[in-house]
Amino acid sequence: MNKAIFAALAITLLAQSPAYAISEKYRKQLEQSGCTQISELQGCDITKSKAENAKAGFGEPAAPAAGSTKSQTPYAGQWVAKSASGATVATIRIDEKEHVWVNGKPVKAKRTDGGLQFRAGTILFMIQGDRRLKDEDYWTDSDAGIKGLIQAE
Template sequence: MCTKRVVICLSLVSMLFTSTTWAINKDYRHKLEQSGCTQVSEAQGCDINKSKAENAKAGFVNESSDTTASATSPYAGKWLALSDSGDTVANISIDKNDKVIVNGKSVHATKTDGGLQFKQGMVIYTLQGDRRVKGEDVWRDTDAGTQGKIFKK
């Protein structure tokens, strides 16, 4: 009976101490808000010591904290998916709200793992969110087993 009480008390005390380690301090939270970064985007390269505009240029803006109409997605623009032989696989258009049109048809896109991913038929397209990273915008045809690169026009 006594050991159950000790175990319960120790569990409660450990929960009390571990919960405080998850909190961020006021200064850090202020830097995140001013820079437009989140803890996740900071880990991906967003600089909390830069302004929101500078981080937006680099493609690291926390959409929930950025209320300006001029903010655009790092994916916005016209893209071209090419085969290894240089043939056009798809013409892709993405607006500033990440609405994707592939070959004239609207498709559903999801943000995943620091990138934007969408599918049309058996082809999966993936665009890297960090525009400084080159060569990682790719498409894969899961049916034919082919793949290639995607380039911004």
């Protein structure tokens, strides 16, 4: 009895052919157009090129060319750490490779807790990676027990 069930199961598994949700032709059209099945429902045209669909707002935007001034990191730029009274505590510069300078001196930085963290003396700086968050970039001085905000220039 078990041999018969095992044999029937083996034949069934070997006889099954893979099922594909879309045809090969349709898959190639999606790849060439930069569309997905979802974006096609939203108006992406599978008969157009990726570039044409990207101009229409569908698909991934083209990656910036090498040497482009557009930054790949949300931290790059000039920053100013200010006290509660508005006085400048430190000026910060971060390049595209996330090298950090505080008041013109290089410091080591590390990514942690969704942001870039670095220290200069007793002051700890934290710049958030999500640029949509406002007033979340801060500094704290452990000796003086004070803190403040960091603003992009």
